[in-house]
Amino acid sequence: MCDNNDKPCCGAHKEIDFGAADEILNQYRGKEGVLIPVLQKIQAEYGWLSQPLVEHIARELNIYLSEVYGVVSFYSQFYTEPRWRYTIQICRGTACHVKGSLRILENIEDELDVKAGQMTKDGKFTVEEVNCVGACGIAPVVILGQKTLGSITVAETLDALRNFEEQ
Amino acid sequence: MSKNSKNKKLNNKSVNTAPNTNELTQVLICMGTGGVAAGALDVWASFKEELVLRNIPAMLGKRSCKVKQTGCRGLCAMDVLVDIIDPKLGKHTYKHVKPEMVSDLIEKHILGHEPIVKWFAGKDYEQFYVKQERTVMKQYGLVDPESIDDYIEAGGYIALKKAFKMEQVEVIEEVKKSGLRGRGGAGFPTGMKWGFCHATHGNDKYIIVNADEGDPGAFMDRSLLEGNPHAVLEGLIIGAYAIGCNHGYFYCRAEYPLAVKRLKIAIEQANEHGFLGDDILGSGFNLDVKVKEGAGAFVCGEETALMASIEGMRGMPRPRPPFPAHQGLWKKPSNINNVETFANIPLIINNGGDWYAGIGTEKSKGTKIFSLTGKIRNTGLIEVPMGITIKEVVFDICGGIPGRKRKFKAAQMGGPSGGCIPESLVDVPIDYDSLVEVGAIMGSGGVVVMDNTACMVDMSRFFLTFTQQESCGKCVPCRIGTKTMLEILTRITLGHGCEGDVDLLISLANDIKGSSLCGLGQTAPNPVLSTIRYYRDEYDAHIREKRCPANSCKALLKFEVIEELCKKCGICLKQCPVDAIIWKPKTKAVIELDKCIKCQTCIDACPFLAIH
Known part of the structure; x- marks a missing residue:
């Protein structure tokens, strides 16, 4: 059961409205090789892929549930856990690594008391390591919410985080 | 040389035929990912707002000012880069442009015709271009990536028309003559690859652009797709014609949303102009092109894994043979090339294979x-x-x-x-x-x-962490071998390495290279072997002396200031996020270890490498 209304819902205890999912499924039904785009669109709609949703997709597309989970767990962009609206993404490409992105990640983890891949206890942020975002010219790169912060230092990252909380 | 004069001709053409260039002042703002991250959208908005505010009839015709977005210019370190092209004064480039500078730029440069020298991009910017030979990237900064008209004005789709007048084999022959090799990494001759696929029967084949640019630290494909998507698309259409296939795919990684957006716009525009779809340019040749977005898996850059991913499955590689040229996507003959490879094709068709072969070395052309x-x-x-x-x-x-x-x-x-x-x-x-x-x-x-602040053992560990995470798990050497290598490297960087670890790494590396299924596993040990080859002393220092010579591995650092090296400048104090450094003018800095959070900011900041 979800006991905290401030957190995103775990989806386990209540009925999910499959309406939006069905609309997406209807566009793809009967075509070949549609599983990945279907998952992408449904995730964009619901935020993450809960178990009931994945089961629904498997049933509707007539694909084994194990196969759908195989695909969901294979690709790093699919989430099987709820995520909060704000993500802090730390680019872990080579250029960012050489310019100290590991230090930035470790300090964010310490500051927020989470590990990469987890949501903070107050449910405000999800911290994520991401593969190279291709903005190596301005490494190291942190994407805070919608904003890309380039050539950033540990001190500046922590400042940005603290100021973000004040907003 | 003939190739230079050809370049110039094309260059001049693209400038002269731009709309109303003679009357307009043009403002070109770099809007690649680098530019946008540095605040290009704000600069763009400021220009638009100021022009309206000052009642300059922006983009309304003669003697007004045209503000234009351009793709990645290349020199991201100086973003936001803005060119102001005054019909009389010519082009001036400004670096690090911020919204608050816009008002002055309009006042002094655009209205007053007096460029602001102190904001010029200057010598470094010019130096950056001197030894470069921009052919593929020539149109960068001139062409609006979301406008097919811009691309056509700059000489776009001429190569396509030329290719359609040639026989299919003639096109392939031209590409063979050019000596172009695959730009994705392996360097397989492109013309030969096309030849294999052309030789199979029927038109029910697939041509795929590999835009799954997963190599961390590489972003040329992103930049090409964001900066000049039509050039890649034109290359793809020419390739499809040469091979004789009716279906095309762009497989683009999901981390590049701007590239996906611009690609989709380009495809739509090409459809409208009759460069795609049925009966292209009246030739009777049909081609439909779709964009598939990846979902985050490095191994999908491998051709057979990529095809599995398009088919909607886990992106795991398949053993070869059968090779994709015979049995690829949906078991049909398929040809796959990298973004940059396709971007070279229109140039080869326009200028000829011999021209292209005149650039570069004996075995690596262009x-x-x-x-x-x-x-x-x-x-x-x-x-x-x-x-x-x-x-x-x-x-x-x-x-x-x-x-x-x-x-x-x-x-x-x-x-x-x-x-x-x-x-x-x-x-x-x-x-x-x-x-x-x-x-x-x-x-x-x-x-x-x-x-010299980079630790080579740490770099190996970094790459192994990456490949280990991205290993699809299908074959054992890659799945378990890379994990074991990573464990050894990790213990070395933590100071727990033991004698014999390096030899064990070498032996494991050779086994993994020899027995993995696909390119990911076969090449994953390379960073380790290469650093051992050139920096074995660093590995030994970690293992025997428990010391990181580059002062990078956190577990082996003492966070002490070295007296002889400290120049007493106080820079470390200013950077420390937790005020753990005691420093007064003309004294050595001291780090208070109970306050220190070991973030290593001071080590990066110290100009004299005096903290270890």
Whole structure:
């Protein structure tokens, strides 16, 4: 059961409205090789892929549930856990690594008391390591919410985080 | 030389035919990912707002001002870059433009016709272009990537019309003559690849653009797709015609949303103009092109894994044979090339294979785009002829290493599949074969420069962490072998390494290379082998002395200031985020270890490498 209304819902205890999912499924039904785009669109709609949703997709597309989970767990962009609206993404490409992105990640983890891949206890942020975002010219790169912060230092990252909380 | 005069001709043409260039002042704002991250959208908005505010009839016709967005200019370190082209004064480039500078730029430069010298991009900017040979990237900064008309004005789709007047085999012959080799990394001759696929029967074949640019540190494909998507699309259509296939795919990684957006716009526009769809240009040839977005898996850059992913499955590689040219996507004959490879095709068709073969070295033809990143003064994208040396690229084009006590240590090429080129080999020419000889690879063109603060054991561990995470798990050597290697490397960086670890790493590496299923596993040990080859002393220092010579591995650091090296400047104090440093003018800095959070900011900040 979800006991905290401030957190995103775990989806386990209540009925999910499959309406939006069905609309997406209807566009793809009967075509070949549609599983990945279907998952992408449904995730964009619901935020993450809960178990009931994945089961629904498997049933509707007539694909084994194990196969759908195989695909969901294979690709790093699919989430099987709820995520909060704000993500802090730390680019872990080579250029960012050489310019100290590991230090930035470790300090964010310490500051927020989470590990990469987890949501903070107050449910405000999800911290994520991401593969190279291709903005190596301005490494190291942190994407805070919608904003890309380039050539950033540990001190500046922590400042940005603290100021973000004040907003 | 003839190739230069041809270049000039094309260049002039693209400038002269731009709309109303003679009357308009043009403002060109770099809107690549680098530019946008540096605040290009704000600068763009400021220009628009100020022009309206000052009642300058922006974009309304003669004697007004045209504000235009352009794709990635290459020199991301100076973003936001803005060109102001005044009909009388010519072009001036400003660097690090911020919204608050816009009002002055309009007042003094656009209205007053007096450029603001202190904001000029200056010497470094010019130096950046001197040794480059921009052919593929020539239209960068001139063409609006979301406008097919811009591209056509700049000479776009002429190659396509020319190709459609040629026989299919003639097109392939021209590409063979050019000597173009795959720009994705392996360097397989493109013409030959097309020939294989052409030789199969029917038109029910697939042509795929591999835009799953997963190599960390490489972003030339992103930049091409964001900066000039029509050039890649034109190359794809020519390829499809030559091979004789009716279905095309762009497989683009999901981390590049802007590239996906611009690609989709380009495809739509090409459809409207009759360059795609049924009966293209009245030739009777049909081609439909779709964009598939990846979902985040490095191994999908491998051709058979990519095809599995398009089919909607886990992106796991398949054993070859059968090769994709016979049985690829949906078990149909398929041809797959990299983004940059396709971007070269219109140039080859326009100027001829012989022209292209005149650039570069004996076995590596043409130009190559590299992304220069890491500890280097001018980071960004460069396009250079094959055969140029690392030294020229790092020092002449990109301005060398910043920081007084920082020295060039190594250039990492080819990402997680590649290797390091140490200082002693900076004169090695950049071509496919020379790089393999020294233990690196061309790769897709990512060059990460490291200075003497980079620990090579840590770099190995970094790459192994990556490949280990991205290993699909299908074959055992890659799945378990890379994990074991990573465990050994991790214990070395933590100071728990033992005698014999390095030999064990070498033996494991050779086994994994020899027995893995696909390119990911076969090349994953390269970064380790290459660093052991050139920096074995660093491994030994970690294992025997429990010391990191580059002062990078956190577990082996003492966080002490070295008295003899400290110049008492106080820079560390200003950078420390937790005020753990005690310093007064003319005294040595002292780190209070109970306050210190070991973030290593001071170590990075100290210009004299005085903290260890």
